[in-house]
Every structure is written in structure tokens, then in C-alpha cells.
Amino acid sequence: MSSPDPQVRAARNQSTSSSRPGARGPVVAVTGAASGVGALLTARLAASDEVRQVVAIDERRGACDEARWQILDVRDPAIAEKLRGADVVVHLALDLDLETDAAARTAYNVRGTQTVLTAAAAAGVHRVVLCTSAMVYGALPDNELPLSEDAELRATAEATGVGDLLEIERLARRAPRAHPGLNVTVVRPAVLVGGMDTALTRYFESPRLLVVAGSRPAWQFCHVDDLCSALEYAVLEKADGELAVGCDGWLEQEEVEELSGIRRMELPSTVALGAAARLHRIGLTPSPAGDLAYTMYPWVVSGSRLHDAGWRPKYTNEEVLSELLEEVSGRHTVAGRRLGRKDATAAGAAGATVALLGAAAVVRRARKARRRI
Numbered sequence: 001m002s003s004p005d006p007q008v009r010a011a012r013n014q015s016t017s018s019s020r021p022g023a024r025g026p027v028v029a030v031t032g033a034a035s036g037v038g039a040l041l042t043a044r045l046a047a048s049d050e051v052r053q054v055v056a057i058d059e060r061r062g063a064c065d066e067a068r069w070q071i072l073d074v075r076d077p078a079i080a081e082k083l084r085g086a087d088v089v090v091h092l093a094l095d096l097d098l099e100t101d102a103a104a105r106t107a108y109n110v111r112g113t114q115t116v117l118t119a120a121a122a123a124g125v126h127r128v129v130l131c132t133s134a135m136v137y138g139a140l141p142d143n144e145l146p147l148s149e150d151a152e153l154r155a156t157a158e159a160t161g162v163g164d165l166l167e168i169e170r171l172a173r174r175a176p177r178a179h180p181g182l183n184v185t186v187v188r189p190a191v192l193v194g195g196m197d198t199a200l201t202r203y204f205e206s207p208r209l210l211v212v213a214g215s216r217p218a219w220q221f222c223h224v225d226d227l228c229s230a231l232e233y234a235v236l237e238k239a240d241g242e243l244a245v246g247c248d249g250w251l252e253q254e255e256v257e258e259l260s261g262i263r264r265m266e267l268p269s270t271v272a273l274g275a276a277a278r279l280h281r282i283g284l285t286p287s288p289a290g291d292l293a294y295t296m297y298p299w300v301v302s303g304s305r306l307h308d309a310g311w312r313p314k315y316t317n318e319e320v321l322s323e324l325l326e327e328v329s330g331r332h333t334v335a336g337r338r339l340g341r342k343d344a345t346a347a348g349a350a351g352a353t354v355a356l357l358g359a360a361a362v363v364r365r366a367r368k369a370r371r372r373i
């Protein structure tokens with residue numbers, strides 16, 4: 001199907017992006033609206049009879065013609081003018097890519113959130129919805145199963161992006177004091193699945209599921225569609241405060257192995273953590289050793305506040321795991337690093353430990369380098 005003439009499409013966008021005649025409900029601005037969760041939420045809100053208008057903000061235009069697009073970087077103070085007239089802002093412009101330089105990632109995530117909160121207050125917005133992760137609770141052996149929303153945030157900055165998320169949580173707590181009249185809701189999803197690429201989704205791309213001896217994993221997933229419906233609840237003020245979101249209950253490691261059909265590789269904690277730290281330090285893997293904790297200990301959340309508000313997940317843990325396994329089928333990852341098919345076969349045959357897998361990869365790289373000389 002051919003694309004409509006640019007002038008025709010511009011006229012159509014001007015018409016459809018205006019407020020619905022007689023419509024009630026909030027005007028909602030969504031940052032990071034061109035891709036990922038932001039794109040899904042933008043389309044969902046634009047189709048909702050309970051939302052008057054959607055203002056989509058990103059550095060490029062996305063696919064939702066029903067939204068009114070504003071093209072700029074969320075760190076630009078000019079965003080305050082773009083937010084004028086909005087009732088609610090959902091800030092989803094975050095960079096949690098495993099391959100992004102850590103310092104650049106932090107600069108974007110923290111500065112962007114600071115700018116959006118300040119700009120929202122200046123523009124007269126009354127509510128900002130932020131999205132972090134249930135990872136901020138930390139993965140610890142003494143965690144309750146499940147954790148309540150008001151449980152202490154005991155995570156450290158040792159896992160990918162978690163330091164940024166903890167700083168965003170601190171900004172969320174300070175914002176109402178710094179900007180009286182501004183309400184902030186924080187949504188914390190469990191392991192997010194549905195087009196996501198994270199250290200935790202890559203765990204299921206390995207030829208063996210690494211299990212640290214003596215650990216007690218508990219797996220809880222969150223489908224992106226369920227996250228979007230929870231964010232919509234926050235936008236419409238059906239629930240507020242700190243909101244944890246995920247499937248009901250959790251899966252034990254043995255259940256995950258049975259459902260996935262992937263066998264385990266069990267290692268002593270000193271070997272697994274030490275090898276992971278060394279491989280990350282020499283730049284062989286994108287995941288720091290801190291990511292391993294989230295595959296070792298429970299960080300399951302109850303989601304009681306959303307449940308009390310009438311929200312329910314559409315998906316079960318079993319269904320989301322099945323979708324995740326379909327998504328990662330054909331991908332090969334060892335210790336967080338993506339491999340080609342030949343590399344994965346060789347690594348699987350050679351690897352009794354993470355350290356040995358890493359050493360095999362280094363040897364292969366060195367041999368290839370010598371052949372090119």
C-alpha cells in the first residue's frame with residue numbers, strides 16, 4: 001500500500017491530533033513515544049475514549065498519526081513549552097541498552113528525568129508518571145515473597161542501569177517537595193518481556209541456564225501489554241503512588257527449566273561471580289557481575305495497589321515465558337554476550353564454567369586476529 005501524499009497526511013494529522021470534540025479526560029504527553037513501550041502506550045492512549053488528546057514527544061516521529069507530535073530531545077529545556085496544556089506526562093524516554101556506554105546512558109537518563117520533572121512543573125502539569133523497574137527493590141536472599149510496594153529499595157548500582165533507576169526514584173521522591181502541586185507516580189515492572197533486550201531476557205538465550213549453587217531464584221515476568229495497561233491506570237488516576245506490576249505469583253527455577261526445556265549449569269557462587277566480573281572488566285560481556293544477583297535471589301512483587309484499584313494482568317508467568325522463548329529462539333548468548341551459531345556450538349561444547357566459556361571466546365578472537373595478519 002502506497003503512503004498518502006505528505007500534504008494529505010499532514011492535514012489528516014492536524015485533524016486527528018486535535019482534541020476530540022466534547023471529549024473529557026486528560027491531555028497526556030508521552031516521552032519516548034516513537035518506539036518500545038512509549039509507542040505502544042501512545043497508540044493505546046490515542047485510542048482511548050477516556051483520553052482527550054495525546055502529545056507524543058521524541059527525537060523522531062513515530063507511527064501513531066492520532067497523536068500530536070513534538071520532535072525534540074527530552075533534555076532540552078524547551079520541552080516545557082511543548083508540555084503546556086498537558087494534564088499528565090508519562091516519561092518513558094530512557095536508555096537501558098546493554099551496549100550503551102554507561103556514563104552516556106546515565107547522563108541521558110538522569111538529566112532527561114530532571115528536565116522533564118522541572119519542565120512539567122513549569123508548564124502546570126499536575127501529574128508525572130515515571131517507569132523504573134522492580135529491580136530497584138534489589139535481589140536478596142532474605143527478600144519476602146512477594147515484596148510489597150512500600151518495601152525498602154535495597155538495590156545497589158552494580159547491575160546494568162539500576163543505578164540510573166535508583167536516581168530516578170530519588171528524583172521522584174524529591175519532586176513534590178521541590179515543586180508543590182506536582183504529583184509523581186512511579187511504576188515498577190518485573191522482568192519485562194515483549195520486544196525487550198535486557199540482561200534478564202538474554203539469560204534465556206544461553207545453551208544452559210546458569211544456576212548459582214545455594215541460590216533461590218524466583219521468576220516473575222511482566223508483559224509489555226500489561227505494563228501499558230498499568231501505565232494507563234496511573235494516567236487516569238485509578239491508582240497512584242509507587243505501583244509494582246507483574247504477573248500473579250512466580251515460577252521456581254525448576255519450573256522454568258521444565259517449561260523451557262533448557263538444562264541448568266550449576267556453579268559455585270565464587271566461580272560464577274568472579275568469572276562474570278572478570279569477563280565484564282576486560283570488555284568481553286556487556287553485563288556486570290551485579291546482574292547475576294537477579295537470577296540468584298527473589299525480587300517478586302505483589303502488585304497489591306494495582307489489584308486494589310481493580311487492575312489485573314492479562315498474562316500469566318507461563319504465557320510470558322513461552323512468548324519470551326519464542327522471541328529468543330535462534331539467538332545464542334553466553335555470559336550476556338551474543339554469539340554466532342558456530343561460536344555458540346563451540347562454547348557450549350567447551351564450557352563447563354562461565355570462566356572457561358569466556359576463555360574459549362578470547363582464544364577464538366585471538367586466532368581470528370592472527371589469521372587476518
